[in-house]
Amino acid sequence: MEGKVGPPDASSRADDSASSGETSSGKQRPRSLADLLEEDGEPWTGAPFVPSEGRQAPALEIDDARVATAGIRKLTSQHLTLYTDLVEQAAVDELPEIFDLAVPQWASYFEVDLDQLADWHMTCFLIEDRPRFESVGLFPEELPPFRNGYQLGRYMWVYDQTEDYYRRHLFLHEGTHAFMCQILGDLGPPWYAEGMAELFGTHLWQDGQLTLRYLPRDRKETPGWGRIRIVQDDLAAGQGMMPSGIMNYGPQAHLDNSPYGWCWAFAEFLDNHPEYRSRFRALGARLGQPDFTAAFRQELADDWPDLNEQWQVFVMDLDYGYDLERAAIQRQPVQPLPSSGARVTIDAARGWQSTGFRLEAGKRYEIVAEGRYQVAETSEIWWCEPGGVTIRYHQGRPLGMLLGAIRDETQPLSGVSPLTRPKPLGLSRVWEPQSPGTLYLRINESAAELHDNAGHLTVHIDPF
Numbered sequence: 480m481e482g483k484v485g486p487p488d489a490s491s492r493a494d495d496s497a498s499s500g501e502t503s504s505g506k507q508r509p510r511s512l513a514d515l516l517e518e519d520g521e522p523w524t525g526a527p528f529v530p531s532e533g534r535q536a537p538a539l540e541i542d543d544a545r546v547a548t549a550g551i552r553k554l555t556s557q558h559l560t561l562y563t564d565l566v567e568q569a570a571v572d573e574l575p576e577i578f579d580l581a582v583p584q585w586a587s588y589f590e591v592d593l594d595q596l597a598d599w600h601m602t603c604f605l606i607e608d609r610p611r612f613e614s615v616g617l618f619p620e621e622l623p624p625f626r627n628g629y630q631l632g633r634y635m636w637v638y639d640q641t642e643d644y645y646r647r648h649l650f651l652h653e654g655t656h657a658f659m660c661q662i663l664g665d666l667g668p669p670w671y672a673e674g675m676a677e678l679f680g681t682h683l684w685q686d687g688q689l690t691l692r693y694l695p696r697d698r699k700e701t702p703g704w705g706r707i708r709i710v711q712d713d714l715a716a717g718q719g720m721m722p723s724g725i726m727n728y729g730p731q732a733h734l735d736n737s738p739y740g741w742c743w744a745f746a747e748f749l750d751n752h753p754e755y756r757s758r759f760r761a762l763g764a765r766l767g768q769p770d771f772t773a774a775f776r777q778e779l780a781d782d783w784p785d786l787n788e789q790w791q792v793f794v795m796d797l798d799y800g801y802d803l804e805r806a807a808i809q810r811q812p813v814q815p816l817p818s819s820g821a822r823v824t825i826d827a828a829r830g831w832q833s834t835g836f837r838l839e840a841g842k843r844y845e846i847v848a849e850g851r852y853q854v855a856e857t858s859e860i861w862w863c864e865p866g867g868v869t870i871r872y873h874q875g876r877p878l879g880m881l882l883g884a885i886r887d888e889t890q891p892l893s894g895v896s897p898l899t900r901p902k903p904l905g906l907s908r909v910w911e912p913q914s915p916g917t918l919y920l921r922i923n924e925s926a927a928e929l930h931d932n933a934g935h936l937t938v939h940i941d942p943f
Contacts, residue, residue, distance in 0.1 A: 546562060549614060552565075558599055563605035564611050565639060574603070581691060582596060591662055599661065628652060653676070670728050696800040709741070726772050752803050754785070758775075788892050788896045798926070807830060821941075827922050832920055834918045845908075849937050874923065880923040882923050883901060887917070
């Protein structure tokens with residue numbers, strides 16, 4: 480039950496100049512959620528993800544002298560032996576060290592006693608010239624075709640990449656599969672197997688320190704990766720995915736590039752959202768159960784409508800540095816708006832926040848906002864009022880402008896969430912809702928830039 484086709488090359492999508500919803504020309508990128516409204520059938524509940532099911536790990540007889548004569552170098556660390564025909568260079572020669580640094584992080588996440596891994600060892604073949612490896616028996620004929628990476632038993636094969644970052648990403652991706660197969664005994668269904676490999680493959684390597692499960696703050700940190708760009712482009716093309724569709728990926732889905740982006744995004748969402756992360760992180764203990772996905776869906780049943788709405792908000796604003804902790808929708812008990820009106824406080828460093836008050840359709844309300852708050856801090860603090868600052872725009876509106884949306888939480892969400900289509904409120908606005916619902920408010924800010932915001936604004940809501 481060990482075998483994995485590695486992710487296709489993302490180099491063709493490596494230019495993430497369209498982050499923040501903009502094209503390379505600076506124009507606002509069109510976004511569409513119409514495609515997200517289909518649940519795409521029942522989740523995949525078939526056998527664990529083993530594309531090479533029935534294959535046995537090859538018994539390689541490695542003659543180091545013969546290998547060296549063929550121009551293949553050998554590097555060894557506690558947990559990895561690396562054979563490569565690439566010339567000596569730091570970005571290659573440090574890979575065994577990186578693997579050793581990854582092992583404690585895999586062990587900690589999956590709650591494996593590190594002492595039990597003292598003797599665990601993998602062999603990786605990092606390949607520039609495949610015939611060279613074939614000539615010395617390091618690329619057995621029984622391996623299936625693969626584009627970039629493959630893991631089977633205690634061996635990993637990884638083709639070289641043009642970018643150092645993406646080479647490490649593929650290396651850690653396959654290493655994650657190896658750890659799950661060898662130590663946990665299973666990969667799980669496709670959405671989880673690939674989601675976890677992509678989650679752990681996305682990393683920061685700096686000054687000898689390795690951080691796995693790292694969401695890059697800038698596309699320049701991850702040349703060749705392109706997962707955020709995949710999600711942005713698919714949304715723009717009307718080909719986005721809802722959670723059920725991702726969980727329904729079958730064993731052959733990942734022969735295409737797009738599912739890697741969506742599986743990464745879903746794993747990133749579940750692993751970091753404050754409402755779902757504890758349940759998601761416990762899934763490693765369930766690997767091997769035939770009802771893995773169905774049981775997880777059942778555990779989330781009461782939260783499923785909220786999860787789908789949180790997901791819509793997440794993918795529509797997905798960007799480098801997205802802060803799920805701050806951007807999560809803040810809900811609270813709801814009551815009718817008093818005839819005397821109400822006053823609420825909105826945190827400038829959070830995403831959508833429920834006011835706790837329900838507005839009625841066909842009635843008019845005056846919404847007036849006041850306050851001064853911080854929307855950025857560079858060499859100096861950027862101060863803002865509810866009308867926003869026009870020296871910078873986000874999603875076509877002034878940064879920091881007060882936005883509003885009305886969401887009828889007494890009814891199941893049908894279609895696109897109103898929170899993905901906010902109304903500009905600014906300093907004041909008279910609003911006549913077309914449908915009843917809870918008033919939600921937030922300032923106009925990227926979820927990737929909430930970390931340097933501070934302060935509050937006061938909003939008065941009055942019948943008009």
